[in-house]
Amino acid sequence: MNLNVFFPENLMIQSIENNEHKILICLKSESKFNPCPLCGMKSHRVHSTYLRKPLDASILNKPVQLRIQAKKFFCLNPNCKRQIFTERFTGFLNAYRRLTIRLEEVFLQLSLSMSAEALSRFLFKLGYKRSGDALLDLLRRIDSTEKDIKNQSLTHIGVDDFSFRRGVDFGTVICDLETHRPVEILASRSTQAFKEWLEKHPSVELVTRDRATTYTKAIHLTNPNIIQVADKWHFLKNLLTVVKETISSRFPKGWFIMPESSITKKTDPATDITITNVNSISSHESLSEKEQAKWTLILEIQKVYQQVGSIRQTARQLKLSRTTVAKYIQLSEPPKQIRKPRVNQFVPLYLTLA
Numbered sequence: 001m002n003l004n005v006f007f008p009e010n011l012m013i014q015s016i017e018n019n020e021h022k023i024l025i026c027l028k029s030e031s032k033f034n035p036c037p038l039c040g041m042k043s044h045r046v047h048s049t050y051l052r053k054p055l056d057a058s059i060l061n062k063p064v065q066l067r068i069q070a071k072k073f074f075c076l077n078p079n080c081k082r083q084i085f086t087e088r089f090t091g092f093l094n095a096y097r098r099l100t101i102r103l104e105e106v107f108l109q110l111s112l113s114m115s116a117e118a119l120s121r122f123l124f125k126l127g128y129k130r131s132g133d134a135l136l137d138l139l140r141r142i143d144s145t146e147k148d149i150k151n152q153s154l155t156h157i158g159v160d161d162f163s164f165r166r167g168v169d170f171g172t173v174i175c176d177l178e179t180h181r182p183v184e185i186l187a188s189r190s191t192q193a194f195k196e197w198l199e200k201h202p203s204v205e206l207v208t209r210d211r212a213t214t215y216t217k218a219i220h221l222t223n224p225n226i227i228q229v230a231d232k233w234h235f236l237k238n239l240l241t242v243v244k245e246t247i248s249s250r251f252p253k254g255w256f257i258m259p260e261s262s263i264t265k266k267t268d269p270a271t272d273i274t275i276t277n278v279n280s281i282s283s284h285e286s287l288s289e290k291e292q293a294k295w296t297l298i299l300e301i302q303k304v305y306q307q308v309g310s311i312r313q314t315a316r317q318l319k320l321s322r323t324t325v326a327k328y329i330q331l332s333e334p335p336k337q338i339r340k341p342r343v344n345q346f347v348p349l350y351l352t353l354a
């Protein structure tokens with residue numbers, strides 16, 4: 001059987017060696033000309049030859065190593081920036097790659113069904129030495145090529161910020177609203193970062209976003225015709241804020257609504273009068289040291305808030321966020337710490353769910 005049929009027409013097998021650990025196939029390029037990858041002009045002027053040593057799909061459970069004597073050509077286009085280019089083997093072996101495309105595909109399919117480290121160990125048994133990191137790299141490279149193609153046709157997206165490190169580093173996540181899958185993660189949540197992304201994706205027609213102006217600005221600067229929609233979560237949050245503000249505006253300054261659970265009712269048997277008391281909340285013996293410290297802080301916040309009468313000023317005075325102040329001034333008892341049981345990696349998960 002002529003093995004040449006398994007290789008591109010311009011590659012001719014020179015020799016095949018069956019070594020102890022691999023099969024070595026030496027090939028020689030017989031290309032008469034090749035198109036410049038930059039300008040596309042075909043060139044027949046050979047500059048030199050060079051050796052490529054990619055791995056190929058295994059034969060009879062033995063890994064295959066190729067040794068390809070490839071060519072370099074001069075670009076004949078005087079206006080082209082590339083003077084010399086290496087020969088391309090389209091559909092068989094991509095430039096700068098150390099695996100043939102068919103072997104990359106095998107690795108890719110396997111990597112979708114197991115972890116990179118498990119695949120690395122599996123491939124080692126087949127004679128291919130590939131680290132988990134190298135396999136992840138392959139996966140990312142192929143994934144990003146496919147992602148770039150898919151992202152060019154995005155029309156409906158959702159955008160929101162998230163933190164890489166809580167309260168410190170923030171990024172932006174962009175989701176495709178048709179597939180409900182994230183399509184991009186930006187390293188920042190700035191207007192500029194989202195604007196640059198939008199400029200590269202002119203097909204976008206609709207964006208659901210949060211209430212902050214960061215993303216709105218980017219949309220206005222890039223394409224004001226994009227329809228902006230407040231997402232459901234932020235829409236309900238808007239509604240809740242307005243309801244709270246409306247109710248609060250009906251009470252004197254410094255008053256806030258307390259949860260019913262913090263109020264106890266006692267009936268005096270002598271007078272038959274019901275006495276309503278707010279729970280004594282100055283100290284809680286059952287609290288841990290950390291919880292007690294937190295509760296002291298909450299009481300301090302409430303004290304300052306009652307003095308200054310404004311969330312903004314309380315936050316400024318205590319150097320806290322307004323969200324924290326707004327949350328803590330409503331508490332009438334220490335927040336309950338719900339500790340999640342640690343998942344024991346040696347116990348099957350279903351046994352821990354009972």
Ligand SMILES: [Zn+2]
Nearest residue numbers: 036039075080
């Ligand atoms: Zn060229």
